Amino acid sequence: MIDYTEGAGCQYHIGLKPGEVGPYVFLTGDPGRVKDIAAGLDEPHYVTTNREYVTWTGSLAGKPVSVMSTGIGGPSTAIAVEELFHLGCHTLIRLGTCGGMDQDVKGGDLVIASGAVRMEGTTQEYVPIEYPAVPDHHVVCALEQAAVQMQVRYHIGVVQCKDAFYGQHEPEKMPGSAALIGKWNAYLAMGTKASEMESAALFIVGQARGLRTGSILHCIANQERARRGLPNDQDHDLQPMFDTAILAMKQLIKNEEH
Ligand SMILES: O=P(O)(O)O[C@H]1O[C@H](CO)[C@@H](O)[C@H]1O
Numbered sequence: 001m002i003d004y005t006e007g008a009g010c011q012y013h014i015g016l017k018p019g020e021v022g023p024y025v026f027l028t029g030d031p032g033r034v035k036d037i038a039a040g041l042d043e044p045h046y047v048t049t050n051r052e053y054v055t056w057t058g059s060l061a062g063k064p065v066s067v068m069s070t071g072i073g074g075p076s077t078a079i080a081v082e083e084l085f086h087l088g089c090h091t092l093i094r095l096g097t098c099g100g101m102d103q104d105v106k107g108g109d110l111v112i113a114s115g116a117v118r119m120e121g122t123t124q125e126y127v128p129i130e131y132p133a134v135p136d137h138h139v140v141c142a143l144e145q146a147a148v149q150m151q152v153r154y155h156i157g158v159v160q161c162k163d164a165f166y167g168q169h170e171p172e173k174m175p176g177s178a179a180l181i182g183k184w185n186a187y188l189a190m191g192t193k194a195s196e197m198e199s200a201a202l203f204i205v206g207q208a209r210g211l212r213t214g215s216i217l218h219c220i221a222n223q224e225r226a227r228r229g230l231p232n233d234q235d236h237d238l239q240p241m242f243d244t245a246i247l248a249m250k251q252l253i254k255n256e257e258h
């Protein structure tokens with residue numbers, strides 16, 4: 001492959017060099033959210049910005065930990081995971097927002113993904129569609145333990161990943177609406193918890209490269225509750241998700257000391 005690092009090891013898209021990022025990384029879609037997540041680290045400092053990738057680094061339990069944005073969707077997330085792998089990162093936790101699907105998932109609830117529906121395009125360039133996108137078991141357990149400790153409302157289950165945000169919210173306006181609505185109803189019937197856009201890429205690239213991955217998501221609102229005439233309050237306070245993910249990462253770091 002062509003060496004895009006120009007020999008210095010600086011990764012072509014994320015703009016990071018060896019030593020600038022910890023082996024433990026929080027990923028989130030929105031670049032504007034990175035500083036707020038990094039505020040939960042010890043001694044956080046800004047590292048760099050390139051394209052949609054903003055990075056801060058600090059530490060937790062004495063180990064270097066970074067926070068980086070991925071931008072929206074599978075393509076930019078897969079690139080982020082590949083380039084972090086080049087830099088020796090091994091544990092990646094996504095913190096993102098989602099829309100509830102299962103009617104028990106309310107605005108403000110957290111969803112820990114136990115798997116992701118691969119209704120996006122990126123992962124189909126990695127492995128045939130029959131292969132499941134799953135996170136690392138230990139990361140999922142650490143996220144659940146942290147959610148219990150934080151006393152937040154949480155759900156564990158499958159999330160749906162797609163490429164078109166408006167295909168989720170306005171499928172009836174799409175020329176291919178029948179197929180979209182048919183799939184959505186099948187996922188609902190299987191108890192899918194929520195819809196978002198990056199976990200499938202994170203899990204599949206992580207599985208392909210031997211990394212530990214996991215996702216914890218904050219439900220903004222639930223369109224299925226609205227459709228059924230149930231209360232559907234929106235919630236935009238992401239701090240409980242940040243605190244839960246930080247606690248989980250700390251525990252994963254401490255577990256490695258034994
Ligand atoms: O809040 P983030 O991490 O961006 O995640 C969700 O929000 C975006 C859509 O609004 C998509 O990226 C989706 O996955």
Ligand SMILES: O=c1cc[nH]c(=O)[nH]1
Pocket residue numbers: 097098099100165168195196197220
């Ligand atoms: O409804 C939502 C909310 C966040 N992210 C999504 O992909 N969908």
